[in-house]
Amino acid sequence: MRYTETAKLVQKKSQDIIKSVRQHLSWLVPIVFSLFLLSAPHLRHKLVVAVRLLVEADLPALRNHMLSFGLAAPLVSFFLMLLQAFISPIPSVILFLLNAALYGGPIGMVLSWLSSLASALLCFGLARWLGRPFVSQFVREGFLSRIDDYLYEYGRAAVLFSRVMPFMPFDFTSYAFGLTRTGWWEFTWGTAIGQTPAILFYSFLGHRSLTPLQYALYFGLWILALVLLTPLLGNWLTRKDGSANPMPEKDEAK
Numbered sequence: 222m223r224y225t226e227t228a229k230l231v232q233k234k235s236q237d238i239i240k241s242v243r244q245h246l247s248w249l250v251p252i253v254f255s256l257f258l259l260s261a262p263h264l265r266h267k268l269v270v271a272v273r274l275l276v277e278a279d280l281p282a283l284r285n286h287m288l289s290f291g292l293a294a295p296l297v298s299f300f301l302m303l304l305q306a307f308i309s310p311i312p313s314v315i316l317f318l319l320n321a322a323l324y325g326g327p328i329g330m331v332l333s334w335l336s337s338l339a340s341a342l343l344c345f346g347l348a349r350w351l352g353r354p355f356v357s358q359f360v361r362e363g364f365l366s367r368i369d370d371y372l373y374e375y376g377r378a379a380v381l382f383s384r385v386m387p388f389m390p391f392d393f394t395s396y397a398f399g400l401t402r403t404g405w406w407e408f409t410w411g412t413a414i415g416q417t418p419a420i421l422f423y424s425f426l427g428h429r430s431l432t433p434l435q436y437a438l439y440f441g442l443w444i445l446a447l448v449l450l451t452p453l454l455g456n457w458l459t460r461k462d463g464s465a466n467p468m469p470e471k472d473e474a475k
Contacts, residue, residue, distance in 0.1 A: 268297070275301055276308065278315050284322050294323065295332055302336035306344050306392040307359075313337055313391055314423055321427025330424035334413075337420065341395040341412045348399025356396045364390075368397040380408050384415025391416075 267289065274283040287294050298320055305311040316336070321329035348356045356365075371379040380403060383394050398408055 268300075271297065271301060272304065272308070275305065275311060275315060278312075280315060280318055280322070283315070283319055287319065287323060298323075298332060299336045299339070302333075302340050303343060306340045306395075313340070317420055317423035318427035321424040326424050326428040329427060330420055333420050333424060334417065337391070337416055338409070338413055340392065341416075342409065344392050344395035345399040345405075345408050348396045353400060356400055360393045360396050364393055365397050365400065368394065368401065372401060372403070377407050378411070379403070380411025381415045384412055385418065 267286070271283065271286055274286055287297065290297050298316060302313060302316050305313055305316065313333075317329075317333045320333045323329060324332060368379070368383070371383055375382045380398060383389055383398075384391075395408075395412070
C-alpha cells in the first residue's frame with residue numbers, strides 16, 4: 222500500500238515538474254536565436270539589418286542586402302523563414318518574393334517550399350510540445366475555435382483546406398493544429414500540398430519585374446480565384462471524406 226502511494230506521489234511530482242518545464246521552455250526559441258547572434262559577432266549586424274528590412278517589408282533593399290551574404294544567402298533566407306514564425310505580423314509572402322527574385326522562379330520556389338514547410342512543422346511541433354500556454358502568446362481563442370470548426374467539417378482534409386483559404390495566417394494555423402489530435406503525417410501532407418499553389422504564384426511574381434499596378438492586378442486576380450474556387454474545394458473535400466469525423470482537441474492546458 223505504501224509502495225503504491227509513494228509511486229503515485231512520485232508520478233504526480235514528475236508530471237508537475239514536466240508541466241513546469243514545458244511552460245518555461247517558451248523562452249527557449251528567443252534564447253536560442255539570441256545565442257546564435259551573439260556567437261557570431263561578424264554576422265550579428267547583418268542579420269539584424271536583414272530582420273529589420275523584413276519587418277519593414279522593403280523587398281528591394283532586402284534583396285540587395287541578402288546578396289552580401291554570398292553563398293550563405295540561402296541559409297539566411299531559411300533562417301529568416303523560421304524566425305518570421307515568431308515575429309508578428311510578418312507575412313512569409315515577402316520571403317517567397319525574395320527567393321524568386323534572388324534565385325529565379327524554380328530554385329526560389331523550391332527554397333520557399335522547403336523553408337515554409339520547415340517553419341510550419343516547427344510551429345506545429347512547439348505547440349504539440351509546449352501546449353496551450355505557449356500557443357496563447359501567439360493565437361487567440363477565436364482562431365482556435367475556427368480550426369476546430371474546420372476539423373469538424375473537413376476531417377483529415379482540414380489542414381489542406383486551411384492552407385488554401387485566403388487570408389488564413391500561415392503560422393497561426395500551424396500553432397492551432399498543434400493543439401489538436403491532427404497527426405504529424407496529416408499535418409505534413411496537408412501543408413505540403415496546400416501551400417504549393419500560393420508559393421508557385423508568388424514565385425511567378427517575384428521572378429518578374431512588375432510595376433506596383435501590375436502587382437496589384439495579379440494579386441487581385443489571385444484573391445478572386447481563391448474566393449471562387451475555395452468553396453468548390455470545400456464541397457469536394459466534404460463529399461470525398463463523407464461525414465468528416467470530428468477530431469477532438471488535444472487538451473494541452475492540463
